[in-house]
Each structure stands twice: as C-alpha cells, then as structure tokens.
Amino acid sequence: MGGEVLFVADLHLDPARPEALACAEAFLRGEARAASALYILGDLFEAWIGDDDPAPEFEGLFAALRGLTAAGVPVRVLHGNRDFLLGEGFERRSGARLLPDPWAGEIAGQRVLLTHGDALCTADREYQAFRAQVRDPAYRRDFLARPLAERRRIAAALRAESRRRTAGKPEAIMDVDPQEVRAWMRRHGVRLMIHGHTHRPAVHRFELDGAPAVRAVVGDWYEQGSVLRLGADGEPRLARLPFTAAGGGG
C-alpha cells in the first residue's frame, strides 16, 4: 500500500542481451514486489511482432510479471515504438494492463501525465510520418495477417532502416520538443510528466505558467537498468540497477 510507485521504460528486452533480461526478471521478483504499482512506459521489448508469437525466450519474464500481478501489484504498460503491437494476448499472458498513450490520472496523490515519448519528438518529421504509417489500423491488420516468419523479417528490416535514419540525425532533432511538452502538460492539467524513449534519464525542473513543473525521463536498459521511484513526498527519483548485481550470478 504505502510502497513507492515505480516507472521503467526502454528495457528493449532481447534474448541477445541476457544480462538485461536477467536484471528485469530480478527486478520484477525483487524490488517491484514492495511497490504499490509498476508502470512500464513503452519499449519493454526490442521487437514485438504480435501476441500470437509464442516467444518462449520471454517465458521467464512473463512468469515474473504474472507473479507480480498475482501478488497484488498492479502493472500498467504503455506501447513503445518497438512494441506497439502488444495487445490482449500480452495482457492475458502477463497479468498487466495496457494504457492509452498519453495517459493522465492520479498516481501517488498527484495528477501525472504518462507517455512513451516518441510523439513528443515533433522536430523529427520523417519519424512522425513513419509512426503514423505503422500505427494505422489497416497497416496493423495487414501486418498481423502475415506469417510469423515474414513478420520477423519485416521487423528486422525496419529496425535496420531506423538505425540508418537515426545515425545521421542531429541530437536535438531526436529529443522532445519543449513547446510540445508544455502544450501537453497544459492540455492535461498536470505538473508532472513522466516518459522514456529518448534514453536521456533526467529530472527536469522548470516553470510552467508561473508554477513549478517537472518532466522526468526514465533511462534505457542498455548498460544497466533504470528505474524512477515516486514516493509519498511526490518527488521523482532516478536510480540505476547494475546488471551484474541484479543478475543473481547468471
């Protein structure tokens, strides 16, 4: 009940990085058990090609998620740009519930706005056009109707293309647009926004319409884990989870 609310994002889980997967499982079986809720703000998986993919490599992770939700800790998940095809099958397998992006509501006594963060990067027009295309329901239906092997090939090709495109882009283009942040916070009537996606963990404090406001960015899980803890005092705090310690000697 009185536990902290935890936020993670951009785990980009992939069997090719077993240390991150082990850290995530240890986190779900450990610290998260004492939380009052866990929010996963997108890109839990490096790729998700549909809930009909048995994905046996993630069964340990799903067991840990089921254990956590069965223990009474609510787990809420936003789609990221890599795993926007998570659906009802994922909810059933994990016990977690999907939230719309953006989502605004009360968490730990204050109104909070949650988003993965990619929709805030409006300076990257090429990416926003791509995002609109893959999020289109017709594109989604067409993709999900293809055999798993073909979907896997398409997803790998899209990731390679994304790496090529982002490699040549200035850093500022791939960060959130500060004006967009302010507009979203006004529209949703919040003083605290939490997101991931940019892989630039920080707690930004600024003034919005004459009052203090906070934008907290959760980090990625490439070199170590990253968690944002929100306690009863309303202060978001970032922490790192070392892979070796959390991996449990794996």
Ligand code: MN
């Ligand atoms: Mn992302």
